Amino acid sequence: MSIDVEAVRRQTRGVLSVTHLNNAGSSLVPSPVMDTVVGHLRREEEIGGYEAAEEAADRLENVYSSVARLIGAEPNEIALAENGSRAWAMAVYSFPFVPRTRLLIGRTEYAGNVIALRQLACRNDLEIVVLDDDPHGQVDVEHLQRELERGNVAMVALTHVPMANGLVNPAADVGRRCRAAGVMFVLDACQSVGQMPLDVQSLGCDVLAGTGRKFLRGPRGTAFLYVRASVLERLEPAMLDGHSAAPTGAAGFEVRGDARRFESWETSAAGRLGLGRAAEYALALGLDAVQERVVGLAEQLRSELAAVPAVTVHDRGITRCGIVTFSVRGSEARNIRTRLAGHRINVSVAPLTSSAVDSVLTGTRQGPEMVVRASVHYYNTETEIQRLVGVLRSGDK
Incomplete structure (x- = not known):
């Protein structure tokens, strides 16, 4: 069983106006x-x-x-x-x-x-x-x-x-x-x-x-x-x-x-x-099919991001999911999010989780290191991933 991407996109009104890669924050709700x-x-x-x-x-x-x-x-x-x-x-x-x-x-x-x-x-x-x-x-x-x-x-x-x-x-x-x-x-x-x-x-x-x-x-x-x-x-x-x-x-x-x-x-x-x-x-839809689609898109995004010289992908783990975190040399994560939003691409920023836990437990005042978080879902497409990577490659300010 596989996901009929065109069918689920027809039931996702938001894809007509944005490239939504912030599903770990809040997904586009299906109709x-x-x-x-x-x-x-x-x-x-x-x-x-x-x-x-x-x-x-x-x-x-x-x-x-x-x-x-x-x-x-x-x-x-x-x-x-x-x-x-x-x-x-x-x-x-x-x-x-x-x-x-x-x-x-x-x-x-x-x-x-x-x-x-x-x-x-x-x-x-x-x-x-x-x-x-x-x-x-x-x-x-x-x-x-x-x-x-x-x-x-x-x-x-x-x-x-x-x-x-x-x-x-x-x-x-x-x-x-x-x-x-x-x-x-x-x-x-x-x-x-x-x-x-x-x-x-x-x-x-x-x-x-x-x-x-x-x-x-x-x-x-x-x-x-x-x-x-x-x-x-x-x-x-x-x-x-x-x-x-x-x-x-x-x-x-x-x-x-x-x-x-x-x-x-x-x-x-x-x-x-x-x-x-x-x-x-x-x-x-079937959660096995959902996972297969999500993992495939996320791995494509990681691979394409890793090929951009200024980008570092921070993901770890033996088993990975639809959350992809990265940074761009010389740019703050929030600035990258703003730049992508200018191209109607939704991402988020997030703390590297170990530093977030450390700051809570130790009471340190220094904020945790922030990274860009792009989170894919089954209704996203390969073309949308290429849009995000293309903006990063262009260096468009």
């Missing part, structure tokens, strides 16, 4: 997803918000099944949220940490997650241990194994695909080792969901957070959380409301038994429907 969101908002306009949600109750319920199928989970293990950081935090902040235990993280961990873990470490007298990179830039699973064997580990937190440097961390290997050691494994999959197949059973994670707006091509303000059924009862949410719990007796309460204990009552019904439609869209 079936946008039509789903706008269609529901129209119903809210016509009959009222509560009434439109009641009318769409079955479709809203089906979103849990769609997201669950996307990652090999069960619907009762899925909660929906407004962003990936909040989804991740709702689970992590609910963990019953024991003082003087240890948190293991990778050097490519998302800096926002590190800040949250640092707060939890201060609150609970925890030690954060940063795992080494292996020679390929991935998390060193042998170092992980040594730390697990030392014991006293509360949690391992890992970003599956870092926001820069193109690699895919060996999450399944990490998961196997965590399961063998009986240690909670939390996986941030915000950059991997939608650009490659994910299966929580194979990954071995207890918690997984994903977002809608990136490679999944859903609307902004949507995300999901997976929590393995067998660990749900260990995680009492830090915040509860009438959706996540119910009163019992004079002063008691009972937390609901599924992952929706991590949700709150008020939400965007239109956004949730869009997230579900995005999951179905990706499943219909």
